[in-house]
Amino acid sequence: MTIDSKFQFSDLSDQELLYGAKTCPGCAATIAVRLALKVLGERTFVCVPACCLAATTNAYPQVSFAVNYVVTAFPATASTIAGMAAAAEMQGLEDVTILGIAGDGGTADIGLQALSGVCERNDNVIYLCYDNEAYMNTGIQRSSSTPWGAWTTTSPAGEGERGKTKYRKNLFDIIAAHRVPYCATASVAYPMDLMEKVAKAKAIKGARFIHVHAPCPTGWGYSSEKTIEYGKLAVESGLWYLAEYENGEMKLNLTPKTFKPAELYLKGQRRFRHMTEQDYKLIEENRDREWDLLKERVKA
Amino acid sequence: MKPRLIRDFHFPARPEELAFGVCTDAGVLTTANSGWRVFRPVLDASKCIRCLFCWVYCPDGVIGKEEKDLTIDYDYCKGCGVCAHECPKKAISMVKEGE
Numbered sequence: 108m109t110i111d112s113k114f115q116f117s118d119l120s121d122q123e124l125l126y127g128a129k130t131c132p133g134c135a136a137t138i139a140v141r142l143a144l145k146v147l148g149e150r151t152f153v154c155v156p157a158c159c160l161a162a163t164t165n166a167y168p169q170v171s172f173a174v175n176y177v178v179t180a181f182p183a184t185a186s187t188i189a190g191m192a193a194a195a196e197m198q199g200l201e202d203v204t205i206l207g208i209a210g211d212g213g214t215a216d217i218g219l220q221a222l223s224g225v226c227e228r229n230d231n232v233i234y235l236c237y238d239n240e241a242y243m244n245t246g247i248q249r250s251s252s253t254p255w256g257a258w259t260t261t262s263p264a265g266e267g268e269r270g271k272t273k274y275r276k277n278l279f280d281i282i283a284a285h286r287v288p289y290c291a292t293a294s295v296a297y298p299m300d301l302m303e304k305v306a307k308a309k310a311i312k313g314a315r316f317i318h319v320h321a322p323c324p325t326g327w328g329y330s331s332e333k334t335i336e337y338g339k340l341a342v343e344s345g346l347w348y349l350a351e352y353e354n355g356e357m358k359l360n361l362t363p364k365t366f367k368p369a370e371l372y373l374k375g376q377r378r379f380r381h382m383t384e385q386d387y388k389l390i391e392e393n394r395d396r397e398w399d400l401l402k403e404r405v406k407a
Numbered sequence: 408m409k410p411r412l413i414r415d416f417h418f419p420a421r422p423e424e425l426a427f428g429v430c431t432d433a434g435v436l437t438t439a440n441s442g443w444r445v446f447r448p449v450l451d452a453s454k455c456i457r458c459l460f461c462w463v464y465c466p467d468g469v470i471g472k473e474e475k476d477l478t479i480d481y482d483y484c485k486g487c488g489v490c491a492h493e494c495p496k497k498a499i500s501m502v503k504e505g506e
């Protein structure tokens with residue numbers, strides 16, 4: 108299960124365009140953004156709404172983005188980048204990339220309407236969602252991308268309560284349904300795949316969307332060195348997948364021959380601590396249903 | 408080259424020194440993150456095979472690859488331990504700060 112790679116880490120620049128952020132130690136959102144900016148380069152105009160990333164990158168007077176950067180209102184990432192793209196076009200700036208970066212709450216919940224507008228109009232932007240599977244910046248509330256059974260402060264687990272009672276929304280499907288030129292899922296644990304997707308997106312015109320799985324030591328409850336380990340386990344156990352939608356066709360970038368037991372991914376995280384064998388089984392059954400659907404769409 | 412901490416930064420002393428409006432320069436680093444660290448990553452260059460997994464996975468991008476041996480910017484390393492955990496050669500060890 109290897110992923111084709113065209114470039115090597117040693118080819119990449121040592122320059123960092125996101126640096127010194129006040130994100131927690133081991134934060135995967137930080138990895139996703141710094142690697143994306145490595146590929147996109149200095150001529151990137153970034154927009155971030157309220158989320159962990161906005162809160163940690165401009166604690167005055169410190170500014171951790173070394174590119175043009177604007178903070179917008181929580182629901183407004185997509186509408187702001189649509190305006191930035193229009194302004195860049197008016198000014199004849201042809202070498203710039205307009206990049207929106209938002210969390211799962213800002214994307215799958217409150218920002219979805221504006222994002223749908225960008226996709227329908229095919230505005231010339233890249234939208235990157237880093238998915239830490241809850242509203243982390245405000246203290247761990249459930250989002251529509253929080254997985255089934257996960258504890259958050261608004262989906263408690265304890266006496267008679269079993270964490271989130273709903274399955275997560277499939278953002279990739281929602282965006283692909285807009286027939287955008289490019290849409291992908293990725294994970295910080297697969298950096299080559301992630302950077303290749305960003306490079307591919309950069310070369311395409313129109314609305315491009317990348318949904319990056321981003322483990323969060325603080326919100327998920329594991330120690331900071333295990334961020335990549337959990338990112339890999341999510342993919343190896345089939346609870347996250349790496350896919351692309353391009354020219355109307357869907358492709359899986361990695362299909363594990365056999366899935367690792369979901370328990371391996373779940374049991375070390377505090378947010379799943381209340382789970383029983385029965386819960387693991389339910390999660391695996393749902394996973395298998397989802398993968399059946401995925402594979403059918405890839406064949407068709 | 409990584410961005411660098413501005414060691415002699417001082418806040419504007421008078422209103423005239425303040426930037427106008429809501430804009431500031433990009434990439435201005437005035438405070439370090441080194442104080443967050445409980446453990447410090449220490450590289451044993453003799454064990455390193457330059458696979459660069461630590462370099463790519465370091466959340467904060469503080470590992471440098473421009474010199475003969477990898478470098479670590481201790482102003483901005485938070486001591487998360489990802490580099491040591493992912494190193495296939497166990498070339499990085501996490502050492503308690505102050506020891």
Ligand SMILES: Cc1ncc(C[n+]2csc(CCOP(=O)(O)OP(=O)(O)O)c2C)c(N)n1
Binds near residue numbers: 159214244
């Ligand atoms: C309209 C509005 N409602 C609520 C908030 C408070 N708020 C700021 S960030 C945030 C959560 C962001 O969650 P997510 O988008 O997943 O990003 P994360 O913090 O997890 O990085 C909330 C609820 C706000 N800023 N604006």
Ligand code: SF4
Binds near residue numbers: 130137159239243326
């Ligand atoms: S709460 Fe999670 S996503 Fe937010 S800065 Fe901390 S580790 Fe990163």
Ligand code: SF4
Binds near residue numbers: 460496
């Ligand atoms: S991960 Fe280990 S072996 Fe690889 S470059 Fe880093 S220190 Fe060297």
Ligand code: SF4
Binds near residue numbers: 466484
């Ligand atoms: S401890 Fe964390 S921040 Fe420091 S060099 Fe290693 S991976 Fe980077």
Ligand SMILES: [Mg+2]
Binds near residue numbers: 237
């Ligand atoms: Mg979130």
